[in-house]
Amino acid sequence: MEKELEKIEDQIRKSLADSIRKSFTDSHFGDVMVVGGGVSGVQASLDLATAGFKVYLVDKAPAIGGHMAQLDKTFPTNDCSI
Amino acid sequence: MKYPDQFNQEISKNKAVHIYFAQAIPLITYIDESCLYLKEKKCRICEGVCKNQAIDLNQTAEKVEVNVGAIILSPGLEPFDPKVRDEYRYGKFENVVTSMDYERLMCATGPYEGEILRASDKRHPHKIAWIQCVGSRQVIPGGNSYCSSVCCTYTQKQVILTKEHDAEAECTIFHNDIRSYGKDFERFFQRTERLPGIRFIRSYTSIVKEDPKSKNVTIRYSIPEDGVKEEEFDMVVLSVGLNPPADVKDLAKRFGIELNHHDYCKVNPVNPMETTRPGIFVSGAFQGPTDIPESVFTASGAGSQCAQLLDYRRGKLAKERIYPPERDVSEEEPRIGVFVCHCGANIGRVVNVPDTVEYCKTLPNVVYAQEQLFSCATNCAKEITDMTKEKGLNRVIVAACSPRTLEPLFRDTVREAGLNQYYYDMANIREQCSWVHSKEKEEATGKAKDIIRMSVARACLLEPLQEINLPVNKAALVVGGGIAGMTCALSIASQGHEVYLVEKEKNLGGTARRIHTTLEGLDVQAYLSDLVRKVNQNPSIHVYTDATITGAAGYVGNFVTTVKSDRGVTEIRHGAAVIAVGADVYKPAEYLYGEDDRVMTHLELEEQINKGDEKVVHAESLVMIQCVGCRNEDRNYCSRICCYESIKNALKLKEINPKMDIYILFRDMRTYGFSEDYYRKAADKEVKFIRYEPQDKPEVKVGESDDGRPVLKVTATDYILGNRLEIDADIICLAAAVIPSAGSKEVSQLFKVTLGPDGFFQEAHVKLRPVEFGADGVYLCGTAHYPKLISEAIEQAYGAAGRVLTLLSHDTVIASGSVCEVDEKKCMGCGQCVAVCTYSAIEFRETKQGKKAVVIPVLCKGDGLCNSKCPTGAIRLKHFTDEELLAQIDAAAEDE
Known part of the structure; x- marks a missing residue:
């Protein structure tokens, strides 16, 4: 009985190690996923990447920038939004 | 075949195959759902004409599995759709547009290249009305009960920009409270209000009719003087509020997070970036209606x-990131390339760009010139890199906008081409030319040529410079032990860094020690003691109480700060510093404060309520006066939190003693965001709101009520009823201003950071760098920046920690190569440079020839103060040398 258990344990450990190894070698392994590429998502991604993390930034639109990219200028400095 | 362009709010049309917008990242052509092939399996013309066979109409969605350790949800917002309510006539009256439509109309890259035109006749509207609170502050089907927080100020921006498009434009804003609660917003409002032809009218409105011929729109409104009126406008802009993202329910389900009753993300009140699911965080407008700076931090x-x-x-x-090796071009003749940017229509509409390019080609040493639609777009930046390599350029000039925003990008572009980045120069033909000479096109073109010619003259003399790699000390110093400072310290410490937390008082806690609850019902004292405990127990946080900072030297990555505290004098070495010194409360000099103990501030009232003081909780009548000590000449800003604080106290008192008569005398109620619901709740509980004007302030006198009770008599004008009111008050509560902390000035001098016009610390960029200073390595959070609520201070504290980590996680930091150097032979040791340097970047060193000034390059900010002072011309500022600047000036005087 005990031996059986050990065997199972061993298998679990092995498959766990396998899956961990697999996920590490998988190219789609990252640190953080940021959902939405408006000004907030872009800032979060930049910060994390600068601080040493691999980030996946996902957006539903064909380009990042969100609603801010649509704005003409921003208050109160009236700088360009892009 | 063309379809409505979504990026331009469907005002203009675009083909099914297109790029999203000219500066899009990534800049890739794509096919949207309007494609005939995708809809009806027809057409396929694009496939045939594409020479690179880049179009694959059979492409299907690909499912990619990504493994990550954490998630940030930043799905943003959806502008309110006024079509849900017929009364806005949006989509029915051609000249009724939303504020988002109007942004695109104003924009140089918009549907009419920056011409504001009416849909009905493509003519410029002259008389424009804005209707505020569309979809906000409404308890009606389809509307939102909350305040959208940003509309008052974005409307003011639109008004200012409209006046820049057409100085004669007449702009009318129909509103109900102007909520200029943010930093610098009050001044921005005043700037708008003072423009000629601007009317702010406090009134509800209805859009009544459209003239069948002119397509003008009539608005009905009412003002106390004239009653109900009708007025015709050429165009009506609906200032639409913010909604949660359209697919929010699905998003929440997918990520397993909860939403609040407004369908925004449900967050932890003491950590508004935390969702209900561990490991998933939220930022930006999904937390609640929010402005850009908050979205950033x-x-x-x-x-x-x-x-x-x-x-x-x-x-x-x-x-x-790895750059190609730098090419040595020091022995080469200058070979300059000039890239002239249209900036959409921003420059191109005024300056004749093709003509300017031709002119550039005639200038000495210019071997290449071309125009670009947007030099900053990814394709154009790549073009600069490619052409630099192809043409063997060794100097690059981009004639576009201000170096302040885009110089780093173009320097990077040049580095990609294997050129030293200091061989790049920027000619500003937008801010300094097309924007200021929009009416004089020919002269503007001449000036653009002058500016570029000057830049070319300077570029010939540019030298390659090396930047300096500095080591980074991994510790951080946090100045101020309130909620913001402690939160920031904890976040930094939990990422493996030592933190020195310096507090001037004996105890940690700051102003929060005097706050007992929040509107949302948080037990502040319990939260605070828990926070203090966490700080004290954290082995990486070193707390110095009863402390003063006596000296701060050093520079980014390598500061040395001297602290005198109950532990004695300590010299702390740290790589980053966070300023979180908090704020103070104004001590009123008005309304009998300090003379009669029945008059108190809102914070004092909160303390009395908490103590259960009989006089307060059993008062028959209590009057609150808002805007005491701010929104005036001395303090021209709104203290942001006082409306919230007064509503909180009023609701608490009504809970304890429902019979109490409570009056709030206000100028504008500024319960922005979700706090609006509590404002409504207070009104429902019969708290009476009475508006007053700053030139007709309430008056307070000691007196007696009709039944002989000693009271304070408050008189004010009621603008709705049009008469004088007299209220008998047992207690008067003053919403006293939040003012900069007494030590702000000293701290700002020590760390060489700036204070704004109101005495609060000035961030590097109000929108994009809200927690940093101009001085590298110094960060900002909490009420030292501007008055803010506890939740907002916490957000900013985490934000500052995040920015600190972008520095401390590196072993080195780069300092600019544009610094001063001293020619020892010319230096006579007079010391004028040492005295004038604000960064203490110059020191004396003994040499055989006597005392000589030496610049410490890592401290030098390249501001050039010293070299203009130097009587012998011994100091030279690299990248801005006399030779370079004189060549530029000489070129200005040359004729074309």
């Missing part, structure tokens, strides 16, 4: 919290 804050979880993985997956 909550992003940094959410990032910092991901990093807290994943610190052990830092640097394992990230890759360093």
Whole structure:
């Protein structure tokens, strides 16, 4: 009985190690996923990447920038939004 | 075949195959759902004409599995759709547009290249009305009960920009409270209000009719003087509020997070970046209606919290960016390339760009010139890199906008081409030319040529410079032990860094020690003592109480700060500093404060309520007066939190003693965001709101009520009823202003950071760098920046921690190569440069020839003060040398 258990344990450990190894070698392994590429998502991604993390930034639109990219200028400095 | 362009709010049309917008990242052509082939299996013309066979109409969605350790949700917002309510006539009356439509109309890259035109006749509207609170502050089907927080100020921006398009335009804003609660917003409002032809009218409105011929729109409104009126406008802009993202329910389900009753993300009140699911964080407008700066620092804050979880993985997956080796061009003749940017229509509409390009080609040493639609767009930046390599350019000039925003990008572009980045120069033909000479096109073109010619003259003399790699000390110093300072310290410490927390008082806690609850019902004292405990127990946080900072020297990555505290005098070495010194409360000199103990501030009232003081909780009548000590000449800003604070106290008192008569005398109620619901609740509980004007303030006198009770008599004008009111008050509560902390000035001098016009610390960029200073390595959070609520201070504290980590996670930091150097032979040791340098970047060194000035390059900010003072011309500022600047000036005087 005990031996059986050990065997199972061993298998679990092995498959766990396998899956961990697999996920590490998988190219789609990252640190953080940021959902939405408006000004907030872009800032979060930049910060994390600068601080040493691999980030996946996902957006539903064909380009990042969100609603801010649509704005003409921003208050109160009236700088360009892009 | 063309379809409505979504990026331009469907005002203009575009083909099914197109790029999203000219500066899009990534800049890739794509096919949208309007494609005939995708809809009806027809057409396929694009496939045939594409020479690179880049179009694959059979492409299907690909499912990619990504493994990550944390998630940040930043799905943003959806502008309110006024079509849900017929009365706005949006989509029915041609000249009724939303504020988002109007942004595109104004924009140089918009549907009419920056011409504001009416849909009905493509003519410029002259008389424009804005209707505020469309979809906000409404308890009606389809509307939102909350305040959208940003519309008052974006409307003012639109008015200012409209006047720039057409100085004669007449603009009318129909509103109900102007909520200028943000930093510098009050001044922005005043700037708008003072423009000629602007009317702010406090009234509800209805859009009544459209003239069948002119397509003008009539609005009905009412003002106390004239009653109900009708007025015709050429165009009506609906200032639409913010909604949660359209697919929010699905998003919440997918990520397993909860939403609040407004369908925004449900967050932890003491950590608004935390969702209901561990490991998933939120930033930006999904937390609640919010402006850009908050979206930016909550992003940094959410990032910092991901990093807290994943610190052990830092640097394992990230890759360093590698630039090609630098080409040595010092022996070559200058070969200059000039790239002239249209900036959409921003420059191109005024300056004749093709003509300017031709002119550039005639200038000495210019071997290449071309025009670009947007030099900053990814394709154009790549073009600059490619052409630099192809044509063997060794100097690059981009004639576009201000170096302030885009110089780093173009320097990077040049580096990509293997050129030293200091061989790049920027000619500003937008801010300094097309924007200021929009009416004089020919002269503007001449001036653009002058500016470029000057830049070319300077570029010939540019030298390659090396930047300096500095080591980074991994510790941080946090100045101020209130909620913001402690939160920031904890976040930094939990990412493996030593933190020195310096507090001037004997105890940690700051102003929060006097606050007992929040509107949302948080027990502040319980939260605070828990926070203090966490700080004290954290082995990486070193707390110095009863402390004063006596000296601060050094520079980014390498500061040395001297602290005198109950532990004696300590010299602290640290790589980053966070200023979180908090704020103070104004001590009123008005309304009998300090003379009669029945008059108190809102904070004092809160303390009395908490103590259960009989006089307060059993008062028959209590009057609150808003805007005491601010929104006036001395303090021209709104203290942001006082409306919230007064509503909170009023509701608490009504809970204890429902019979109490409570009056709030206000100028504008500024319960922005979700606090609006509490304002409504207070009104429902019969708290009476009476508006007053600043030139007709309420008056307070000691007196007696009709039944002989000693009271304070408050008189004010009621603008709705049009008469004088007299209220008998047992207690008067003054919403006293939040003022800069007494020590602000000293701290700003020590750390060489600036204070704004109101005495609060001035961030590097109000929108994009809200927690940083111009001085590298120094960060900002909490009420030292501007008055803010506890939740907002926490957000900013995490945000500052996130930014600190972008510095401390590196072993080195780069300092600019544009610094001063002293020619020892010419230096006579007079010391004028040493005295004038604000950064203490110059010191004396003994040499055989006597005392000589030496510049410490890492401290030098290249401001050039010293070299203009130097009587012998011994100091030279690299990248801005006399020779370079004189060549530029000489070129200005040359004729074309």
